[in-house]
Amino acid sequence: MTMATYESATRDKRRIDTGLLVQKYSTLVVLTLLFLGFAFGSDRFFTTTNLVNILQQISMLTIVAIGLTFAFAAKEMDLSVGYVVGLAGLLAPLLMAGGVSPVLAILASLFAGLIVGLVNSAIVVGVGVPSLIATLAAGSILWGINFMISGGRAIYSGIPAEYLAIGQGRIFGFLPVPARIMIVVVITSWFVMERTTFGRYLYAVGGNARAAELSGIKVRSYRVYGLALSAFFAAIAGIILSARLGSGQPNGGEAYLLDGLAAVFIGMTMLRPGTATVLGTFFGALLIGVMNNGLNLMGMDSYIQSIVKGIIIVIAVSIVSRTTKLKLL
Amino acid sequence: MSIILDGITKQWPGTLALNDVSIEVVEGKVHGVIGENGAGKTTLVSILSGAVKPTSGTLKIGGHEVAFENPVGAVAHGVSLVSQEGNLVPHLTGAENICLGFEPVRNRFVIDPRGTQQQAEAFANRYFPDTRIALDRRVDELPYADQKVIEILRALYCRPKVLILDEPTATLPAKEKRSLWELIRQLSETGMAIVLISHFLQEVIDLCDEITVLQDGRKVGHLRSETDDISERQLIDLMLTRSNGAKPAGESRSRTRTPPLDAEIVVDVDGWQGARFHVGDLQIRKGEVIGLIGLTGSGHFEFAQSLFEPKSGEAGSYRFRGRNVEHSSVRDMKRQGAALIPDHRMINAMIGEWSVRENMSMVGIDDISIKPLGLIRMAKERREAQRQIKNLNIKTSSCETRIVELSGGNKQKVSVAKWQYASEGKYHLFVFLEPTEGVDVGAKQEIHDLIVSLADKGAAVVVASSDLMEIAGISDRVIAFRNGRDAEQIERDDFSENHFINAIAGATQ
Numbered sequence: 001m002t003m004a005t006y007e008s009a010t011r012d013k014r015r016i017d018t019g020l021l022v023q024k025y026s027t028l029v030v031l032t033l034l035f036l037g038f039a040f041g042s043d044r045f046f047t048t049t050n051l052v053n054i055l056q057q058i059s060m061l062t063i064v065a066i067g068l069t070f071a072f073a074a075k076e077m078d079l080s081v082g083y084v085v086g087l088a089g090l091l092a093p094l095l096m097a098g099g100v101s102p103v104l105a106i107l108a109s110l111f112a113g114l115i116v117g118l119v120n121s122a123i124v125v126g127v128g129v130p131s132l133i134a135t136l137a138a139g140s141i142l143w144g145i146n147f148m149i150s151g152g153r154a155i156y157s158g159i160p161a162e163y164l165a166i167g168q169g170r171i172f173g174f175l176p177v178p179a180r181i182m183i184v185v186v187i188t189s190w191f192v193m194e195r196t197t198f199g200r201y202l203y204a205v206g207g208n209a210r211a212a213e214l215s216g217i218k219v220r221s222y223r224v225y226g227l228a229l230s231a232f233f234a235a236i237a238g239i240i241l242s243a244r245l246g247s248g249q250p251n252g253g254e255a256y257l258l259d260g261l262a263a264v265f266i267g268m269t270m271l272r273p274g275t276a277t278v279l280g281t282f283f284g285a286l287l288i289g290v291m292n293n294g295l296n297l298m299g300m301d302s303y304i305q306s307i308v309k310g311i312i313i314v315i316a317v318s319i320v321s322r323t324t325k326l327k328l329l
Numbered sequence: 330m331s332i333i334l335d336g337i338t339k340q341w342p343g344t345l346a347l348n349d350v351s352i353e354v355v356e357g358k359v360h361g362v363i364g365e366n367g368a369g370k371t372t373l374v375s376i377l378s379g380a381v382k383p384t385s386g387t388l389k390i391g392g393h394e395v396a397f398e399n400p401v402g403a404v405a406h407g408v409s410l411v412s413q414e415g416n417l418v419p420h421l422t423g424a425e426n427i428c429l430g431f432e433p434v435r436n437r438f439v440i441d442p443r444g445t446q447q448q449a450e451a452f453a454n455r456y457f458p459d460t461r462i463a464l465d466r467r468v469d470e471l472p473y474a475d476q477k478v479i480e481i482l483r484a485l486y487c488r489p490k491v492l493i494l495d496e497p498t499a500t501l502p503a504k505e506k507r508s509l510w511e512l513i514r515q516l517s518e519t520g521m522a523i524v525l526i527s528h529f530l531q532e533v534i535d536l537c538d539e540i541t542v543l544q545d546g547r548k549v550g551h552l553r554s555e556t557d558d559i560s561e562r563q564l565i566d567l568m569l570t571r572s573n574g575a576k577p578a579g580e581s582r583s584r585t586r587t588p589p590l591d592a593e594i595v596v597d598v599d600g601w602q603g604a605r606f607h608v609g610d611l612q613i614r615k616g617e618v619i620g621l622i623g624l625t626g627s628g629h630f631e632f633a634q635s636l637f638e639p640k641s642g643e644a645g646s647y648r649f650r651g652r653n654v655e656h657s658s659v660r661d662m663k664r665q666g667a668a669l670i671p672d673h674r675m676i677n678a679m680i681g682e683w684s685v686r687e688n689m690s691m692v693g694i695d696d697i698s699i700k701p702l703g704l705i706r707m708a709k710e711r712r713e714a715q716r717q718i719k720n721l722n723i724k725t726s727s728c729e730t731r732i733v734e735l736s737g738g739n740k741q742k743v744s745v746a747k748w749q750y751a752s753e754g755k756y757h758l759f760v761f762l763e764p765t766e767g768v769d770v771g772a773k774q775e776i777h778d779l780i781v782s783l784a785d786k787g788a789a790v791v792v793a794s795s796d797l798m799e800i801a802g803i804s805d806r807v808i809a810f811r812n813g814r815d816a817e818q819i820e821r822d823d824f825s826e827n828h829f830i831n832a833i834a835g836a837t838q
Contacts, residue, residue: 208681
């Protein structure tokens with residue numbers, strides 16, 4: 001059996017070598033082509049206002065996708081992130097409507113996200129349910145909870161201006177606050193994943209759990225961290241979302257699941273093929289953001305965007321699974 | 330119909346798994362294939378069953394040369410495999426598994442469940458008239474022995490002319506074993522050619538008309554029950570003897586000094602028991618290399634592994650550096666100074682996508698990072714990796730090369746380097762499992778020197794290996810295991826391949 005693994009590994013290796021350059025840079029090439037295409041296709045695309053706008057638009061998606069990257073690094077799947085975005089985006093406005101201060105409301109929302117992540121990981125790591133199934137179920141439960149706590153209605157009233165500034169403000173200079181938060185999240189996460197033992201161990205657990213265990217790494221703990229961070233980052237995105245919309249929406253975050261997964265998958269074709277990386281995920285989110293924005297400007301309907309996005313996911317995952325054994329369950 | 334393998338060679342990257350092996354399996358005969366770990370049995374089965382293509386050599390069935398593109402091709406040519414791990418569909422019934430792909434149908438394409446059931450039962454009755462198996466139940470609900478029988482029926486259902494049985498009795502209780510042996514005899518009488526891979530030597534002797542012995546990918550023996558009077562001892566000799574009359578490697582050992590008898594005791598075992606071993610009384614001191622030998626399944630690997638990874642089911646007294654380690658985790662053992670260099674290194678020790686540097690620092694990266702945040706000092710990480718590469722003479726184009734691109738020997742050196750990385754002298758016990766598995770001859774010596782040098786620096790070393798010459802070359806003391814017991818202790822003055830084999834086989838001289 002070992003020998004068979006050797007062979008497939010080397011066969012894969014050769015295949016990567018031939019297609020590696022094309023694959024590694026395909027995302028950047030597509031991104032450049034999109035930029036050029038839209039710049040010629042619409043005179044409003046390549047303007048400072050619009051480019052800043054793109055950064056603002058992708059900020060929540062990027063944060064969700066970075067969270068997923070932590071889960072993916074430990075080889076766990078998280079299908080509940082969209083509903084965690086919704087939960088956090090509802091909880092803060094609800095609390096503030098009840099008179100709680102914005103700071104406390106934000107902390108409570110982040111804490112709620114973390115709790116969801118810990119419950120997920122208790123089911124996955126403690127009980128042994130595959131994360132794909134456990135988080136799918138968690139998503140269903142959260143969807144119900146979101147409608148229950150909001151009564152199915154959007155929460156508008158009682159949101160103070162300080163809170164709205166998180167989503168709409170441009171306090172220093174021209175860069176919107178969500179884009180700044182995104183930049184901080186990307187840089188911090190990159191640093192943690194690439195420059196600390198935490199990140200290295202997380203990747204080790206995802207890369208070969210048995211080898212990690214025999215090297216003395218706390219495999220179970222790192223699986224928990226991966227899932228907990230995934231939900232925590234989704235909660236951050238949820239807060240920004242409700243601040244930006246000026247309201248809490250019971251089904252506000254659902255779109256971020258698919259887009260977030262797409263960003264991670266696209267990112268997995270770059271840098272270290274088959275591995276979810278922070279920078280890869282960022283470029284994945286950027287590609288989706290540029291595409292959405294450009295298609296919008298060119299007057300395409302949103303269902304066209306959905307179709308294009310689906311096709312891109314299939315292409316990205318095809319590339320990844322051609323070179324590595326992509327296992328999500 | 331007979332099947333002939335002619336000059337089969339299989340080269341894996343860095344390892345020659347089969348080297349010019351020729352075997353003829355005649356119709357109506359049972360042909361046994363035996364050998365220790367790494368002898369090439371698994372590769373041979375993979376080639377016979379179409380899962381792997383040989384690098385060179387030909388395969389002939391009934392006089393015609395054939396090349397299997399995949400396992401389906403092998404079945405089409407009448408070669409069926411009953412694999413070691415089993416390949417039933419767990420949630421289908423026994424009957425459905427047996428008829429899989431050949432189900433009786435109604436209206437051209439609707440599977441007939443009752444027909445399937447009847448057909449499978451009739452089929453089962455023909456081959457196992459005395460065994461009652463609930464063929465209408467899901468196979469994963471059945472006992473292991475029943476699953477094995479269903480698997481054999483499944484293989485027979487394809488009407489094979491050649492049947493390969495890979496360790497078919499390893500998990501069977503005695504009664505089922507006997508009925509399977511009976512079946513093997515009957516099948517061969519009907520003219521089927523049967524290949525039996527087994528590590529139960531008596532079973533092989535009783536059943537087989539011919540026996541091929543493999544060692545390190547070469548055919549080292551071919552015996553016929555008609556003309557040779559085959560004994561278990563003879564088979565063990567063939568499987569394990571590597572010296573060809575030459576002196577054991579003990580002469581060329583790189584160590585000259587003997588370990589002090591009063592050195593600190595690192596491992597102190599007094600009745601340590603696991604599912605598959607029971608060791609009575611054993612002390613291992615600093616600076617000693619202890620070799621563990623035995624046939625496959627005799628418990629020496631399990632014991633060695635348990636020194637680093639004590640499992641919950643293991644009980645008794647095992648003190649590591651004076652501390653009782655019952656219920657200790659791998660992390661505890663590592664913290665207290667135990668290290669394991671496991672077998673099957675790509676599965677148990679390495680991360681294939683990672684570079685040499687990243688693999689190397691997996692154990693010791695904590696020691697080169699700035700606490701409490703765990704910031705990795707990248708330059709130091711690289712320097713340390715380069716130092717290990719130089720010290721252990723690891724052949725790699727750089728420390729950023731992906732680990733899969735290295736040869737077996739160099740991968741193994743990285744596996745050792747993990748436990749030396751930024752931590753000279755931190756580990757007091759090194760456990761090696763099959764240290765030169767898949768390692769070419771040149772690198773073997775270097776790894777042996779490396780193992781001995783660890784002991785010279787004051788660590789206790791335990792090596793479990795099926796290569797007796799290796800054990801003789803590097804050990805100070807050898808413990809031979811039989812049936813899960815530490816049966817015999819052999820001192821260095823008494824080292825000889827012959828003595829080892831006697832101890833393993835349990836024969837008195």
